[in-house]
Amino acid sequence: MKTTGFLSRRAVSAALLAIAAGPALCLSAAAQSWPTKPIKIVVNFPPGGAADQIARAIGVPLGEALGQPVVVENRGGANGKLGGEMVAKSPADGYTLLMSSGGMVSVNPHIYARMPFDPAKDLMPVASAARVLVFLVAKPNFPANTIQEFLAHVKANPGRLSYGSAGNGSSPHLAGEMMKSQAGLFAVHVPYRGAAPALQDVLAGQLDFYFDPGIGLGQVRAGKLKLLAVGSMKRSPLFPNVPTLHEAGLTGFDADSVFGFYAPAGTPADVVNRVNREINRILGTQALKDRIQNLGGEALPLTPAEFAARAADDSKRFGAIIRERKIVGD
Template identity: 70%
Template sequence: MKLPIKSTLAAILALGFAPALLAQSYPDRPIKVVVGFPPGGAADQIARLVTTPLAEALKQPVTVENRPGANGNIAGGAVAKSPADGYTLLMASGGMVSINPHLYANMPFDPVRDLTPVASAASVLVYLMARPTLEVKDAKALIAHVKANPGKLSYGSAGNGSSPHLAGEMFKAQAGLFAVHVPYRGAAPALTDLMGGQIDYYFDPGIGLQAAKSGRTKLLAVGSLKRSPLFPDVPTLDEVGLKGFDADSVFGFYAPAGTPPAIIERLHGEINRILETPAFKDRIHQLGGNPLVLTPAAFAAKITEDSQRFGALIKERGIKSD
């Protein structure tokens, strides 16, 4: 049976206005932020720094759900398959979006196609640290020492394909040296073995900063293009001579693809306001990172840039996932 012309037009208009109406009433129930890593890590802490003031701004509860595994792929896949209505968001590391597609032969989803960038949050730096008993005083001395002893020194990481691992491979490639990679299941056990002298150096994602301050590790350099506000006297590897060395990872919020632009805009605006607060900035600096405020377009461009940069490194060095 054919519908009357007026009824057909009404149905078409209703479909067209549905996203707009959804955005106008958003949010009218609790929002969930899925984190791809365990409680206590950088992604989890950043998410919780944002969700409490975000709940106040949106006048709805905003909860955090930790779903670790596969370097963030489990959480990313779950959010990618969620309804595109703004009630399920993802807090992800840059590695999940920019690195994983180059590491995993069978990705369960396409981060670029299936997720929409909402707001960047922070640039997470890595810090080149050496065991306290290693007789080097700075990064230049470490490079010279490793070059003089090829294959005799070891460096740890949070696992194959992790940001600290890629930083270590970038370090070897740019400095022209060889050291043995020792992958761990997380940054914490790698830090423990560094302090205990079982490995010689590693790139720390921020958890070892207190150990560096207390002398339990030697902080030699920052693997970023900018110095850390926490350690203004510690040079970057770019300054040391490894020009363009940049192993930063951008953490941020994502929504399922197809989420109405008005909802993305609302969330983007509220999150950016939180990022500009002294409380957020101070805490991110304490974690060893830098707050990062980008437009959605600039955030997407940064993801693409990092994907190209890390993808080339992964291919060149033959890096594989665990």
């Protein structure tokens, strides 16, 4: 048989298919061997907040399951943008994850005219962790003991009372704006770089009230804070006698948000699915259920697709109040 210096069409086609399949095969091989080194979880809020506590609670058993240390690093600031940008611009190899409140993808795009990255394109949902409620708490000497007395007092003192939040656009801030809008109130908003420092100023009496994402419930139990209402559509099992703002007359009041894990866009699907499976398994353990419930939340295992859909729904809900109240980022 006579041969030439040129490949046959069949050989060329086979070669092209091999070249095209090469990257996918490499990714699959990489995913099968992953992880071979420590994994970093970036929390885009300061230590002590709900995101930080949830990340650390999950990080230890996740490291045990994956056979590599899981290190938590706090990178707070700019309502989560700094930590989010750090992860979005990290290599998409599964070794850098983001733990964030839902505001990273469902709120920030509504309040910032420009962002250094696009959460919807540059990050991919990996696993939800918890549905986080917010609790309306007031300083110990606040002159109200019921939600009705609280609303009446704030309404009678427009602009004289202040409330804190974890930053502009954070779920505690949006909860405050929802309440002001529905109840016809005016109080001064004071943004902080995280929920923990805001809580400290409520305890010290520097702020009159704030919506707590669960980190102050120990202080409530100790009698150092007044718990007046829950910013959710249903009561918290931790405080079954405390009414929701919906029950108090603010119909449809729902400031819940979903905290969860994200990865840089392009992270191998095998890696994402494995992390999702491990986190969902961990969330099913009684220890994690109890830990999250003690923060006032509820463990919420979802698939990556379900997590993405929930974020899209939250974006519509929070986007409406952001536009109404003309909220902008710092």
